[in-house]
Amino acid sequence: MPDYKAPLREIQFVMNEVLESEKHYASLPGCEDATPDMVNAIIEEGAKFAERVLAPLNQVGDQEGCQFNNGDVKTPTGFKEAYQQYVEGGWPSLSHDPAHGGQGLPESIGTIISEMVGTANWSWGMYPGLSHGAMNTLSEHGTDEQKAVYLTKLVSGEWTGTMCLTESHCGTDLGLLRTKAEPQADGSYKISGSKIFISAGEHDMAENIIHIVLARLPDAPAGTKGISLFIVPKFMPQGDAVGARNGVVCGSIEHKMGIHGNATCVLNFDDATGYLIGPPNKGLNCMFTFMNTARLGTALQGLAHAEWGFQNSLPYAKDRLQMRSLTGAKNTEGAADPIIVHPAIRNMLLTQKAFAEGGRALIYFCAQLVDKAKLAGADEKLEADALLAFLTPIAKAFLTETGFESANHGVQVYGGHGYIAEWGMEQNVRDARISMLYEGTTQIQALDLLGRKVLMSQGESLKGFTKIVHKFCKEHANNDAMKPFVEPLATLNQEWGELTMKVGMKAMQDREEVGAAAVDYLMYSGYVTLAYFWARMAQQAQLALDQGTAEEAFYKAKLTTARFYFARLLPRTRAHAEIMQSGADSLMALDAEHFAF
Numbered sequence: 001m002p003d004y005k006a007p008l009r010e011i012q013f014v015m016n017e018v019l020e021s022e023k024h025y026a027s028l029p030g031c032e033d034a035t036p037d038m039v040n041a042i043i044e045e046g047a048k049f050a051e052r053v054l055a056p057l058n059q060v061g062d063q064e065g066c067q068f069n070n071g072d073v074k075t076p077t078g079f080k081e082a083y084q085q086y087v088e089g090g091w092p093s094l095s096h097d098p099a100h101g102g103q104g105l106p107e108s109i110g111t112i113i114s115e116m117v118g119t120a121n122w123s124w125g126m127y128p129g130l131s132h133g134a135m136n137t138l139s140e141h142g143t144d145e146q147k148a149v150y151l152t153k154l155v156s157g158e159w160t161g162t163m164c165l166t167e168s169h170c171g172t173d174l175g176l177l178r179t180k181a182e183p184q185a186d187g188s189y190k191i192s193g194s195k196i197f198i199s200a201g202e203h204d205m206a207e208n209i210i211h212i213v214l215a216r217l218p219d220a221p222a223g224t225k226g227i228s229l230f231i232v233p234k235f236m237p238q239g240d241a242v243g244a245r246n247g248v249v250c251g252s253i254e255h256k257m258g259i260h261g262n263a264t265c266v267l268n269f270d271d272a273t274g275y276l277i278g279p280p281n282k283g284l285n286c287m288f289t290f291m292n293t294a295r296l297g298t299a300l301q302g303l304a305h306a307e308w309g310f311q312n313s314l315p316y317a318k319d320r321l322q323m324r325s326l327t328g329a330k331n332t333e334g335a336a337d338p339i340i341v342h343p344a345i346r347n348m349l350l351t352q353k354a355f356a357e358g359g360r361a362l363i364y365f366c367a368q369l370v371d372k373a374k375l376a377g378a379d380e381k382l383e384a385d386a387l388l389a390f391l392t393p394i395a396k397a398f399l400t401e402t403g404f405e406s407a408n409h410g411v412q413v414y415g416g417h418g419y420i421a422e423w424g425m426e427q428n429v430r431d432a433r434i435s436m437l438y439e440g441t442t443q444i445q446a447l448d449l450l451g452r453k454v455l456m457s458q459g460e461s462l463k464g465f466t467k468i469v470h471k472f473c474k475e476h477a478n479n480d481a482m483k484p485f486v487e488p489l490a491t492l493n494q495e496w497g498e499l500t501m502k503v504g505m506k507a508m509q510d511r512e513e514v515g516a517a518a519v520d521y522l523m524y525s526g527y528v529t530l531a532y533f534w535a536r537m538a539q540q541a542q543l544a545l546d547q548g549t550a551e552e553a554f555y556k557a558k559l560t561t562a563r564f565y566f567a568r569l570l571p572r573t574r575a576h577a578e579i580m581q582s583g584a585d586s587l588m589a590l591d592a593e594h595f596a597f
């Protein structure tokens with residue numbers, strides 16, 4: 001049976017030692033309550049919930065899936081009860097405003113809970129995950145009345161939320177959106193249209209569902225400048241309870257590759273009552289609050305599948321006896337050696353481990369930026385916002401690509417058994433696959449990074465991060481133990497800027513060059529970004545070893561994994577650097593009608 005154990009020591013290492021969360025919280029107004037003891041206690045409780053309640057439902061959710069019956073959706077056995085426990089534990093309110101019933105803790109603590117919840121059971125975690133995005137959107141753009149009516153119910157967990165963008169003819173290109181919103185005399189709107197692929201769009205876990213919907217006003221300009229954002233409840237609120245059913249129904253649910261426990265719904269809006277959030281025609285700007293929450297949430301999914309794949313590959317690799325080690329028998333009493341003796345198996349395990357641990361550092365760093373963007377003083381807030389905008393597409397696309405790779409290694413470590421459902425490794429691959437598609441595909445994140453963030457800012461957004469890397473490299477340049485990390489990192493950090501210039505120059509001649517280079521540029525950026533976090537983790541581990549520690553094995557393993565990352569994963573930048581410079585010609589030369597004969 002596959003299982004999940006929250007990696008508490010790893011979490012604490014990144015949070016307390018590498019990212020110095022105590023200092024971080026002490027520097028932010030309103031975070032005084034987030035003392036190390038309190039944070040650790042919350043994380044330990046979250047770990048118990050993830051391990052004991054959610055992990056056992058992961059395979060159940062995959063096997064049973066959601067069932068659709070005449071507009072209703074029944075979630076898999078145990079999902080509803082687990083959600084009740086989640087609500088009773090106060091988890092939905094963790095990082096939300098006390099004015100609406102929240103506990104007011106920093107977002108970065110919620111991120112750690114989401115990691116454990118999502119790794120234990122991604123399909124289940126999407127229900128509260130989408131509510132979290134809806135809450136952030138209402139907090140930022142809702143009126144006081146909307147907050148009082150809807151936000152408080154989402155914060156308490158009594159109601160859940162969704163994000164309704166996609167229509168059958170419009171996925172990536174939201175400018176094509178057709179759902180209509182007709183203004184009514186009482187200030188509300190009648191929403192009509194069909195949304196597809198809406199996660200958690202219908203279910204039996206909560207008494208009401210609050211859809212956050214993009215639609216067009218009658219006189220709206222064409223394209224993305226004519227989109228507005230609305231709240232559309234499944235049941236109309238009535239006092240503190242729910243009243244009449246609104247005109248939104250689930251038409252069907254999708255049969256899909258993975259995340260079977262999460263309902264992916266067609267939602268039909270037929271004169272459904274809705275309320276405008278934010279200014280008319282500025283809906284996409286407001287929805288970006290939701291989308292950015294969801295993008296970091298999806299980056300977490302990459303980490304989740306890497307971590308889960310690693311945790312479940314490791315015991316098998318130690319247990320499964322096949323063939324002998326190339327350097328002679330290691331398990332002389334047994335008929336063969338455990339497969340963990342083979343370099344190729346170690347390569348896969350260490351790849352999973354390096355992506356999971358490196359990814360955790362990147363995500364927690366981003367989560368601290370979210371804290372700063374919310375709570376810090378004006379200058380620091382601006383800086384955090386800019387850095388977050390730059391790192392979000394990298395975290396989303398790179399960590400989901402490497403999460404999927406890690407899940408795939410899990411199948412390979414198990415050999416043929418990895419292909420068999422019982423062991424859970426094939427489920428991990430199927431569940432991971434969606435993460436590179438929703439919340440903006442890898443290709444779209446790549447265009448966002450290179451086109452919108454880097455080139456449109458004349459490289460300024462990149463410099464915001466490379467300066468941080470440069471400072472770190474300079475600080476540790478004379479430390480012999482750090483040279484194997486700092487020297488290659490400094491070289492790549494400089495090359496990153498040079499490659500950006502080269503691609504930018506080509507793009508001035510031909511815009512296709514941006515599209516041709518973007519995915520390799522993003523992957524290159526991801527490997528260098530993770531190298532920075534691995535160098536920081538190596539430095540922290542080295543420091544602990546130099547100062548003397550009772551946990552020598554832990555810190556040595558950290559250093560060894562850092563060396564593995566630099567030796568065997570970071571060289572992938574070479575291929576990405578070459579490909580991104582190879583130009584658009586070979587891609588664009590073939591006419592669409594000559595692709596096949």
Ligand SMILES: Cc1cc2nc3c(=O)[nH]c(=O)nc-3n(C[C@H](O)[C@H](O)[C@H](O)COP(=O)(O)OP(=O)(O)OC[C@H]3O[C@@H](n4cnc5c(N)ncnc54)[C@H](O)[C@@H]3O)c2cc1C
Pocket residue numbers: 163164165166170171172173196197198199200256264434437438439440441442443444447515
């Ligand atoms: C299980 C599941 C859950 C989902 N949950 C939600 C949800 O809760 N809410 C919601 O609103 N949506 C949701 N979605 C929709 C999801 O966000 C979209 O599927 C995704 O945005 C891609 O849109 P599309 O499927 O229409 O693909 P398309 O936009 O048609 O893209 C097809 C391909 O073309 C590529 N492409 C498009 N334009 C470009 C370009 N300019 N340059 C390079 N490549 C390009 C894409 O990368 C992709 O590879 C979900 C989808 C699934 C499958």
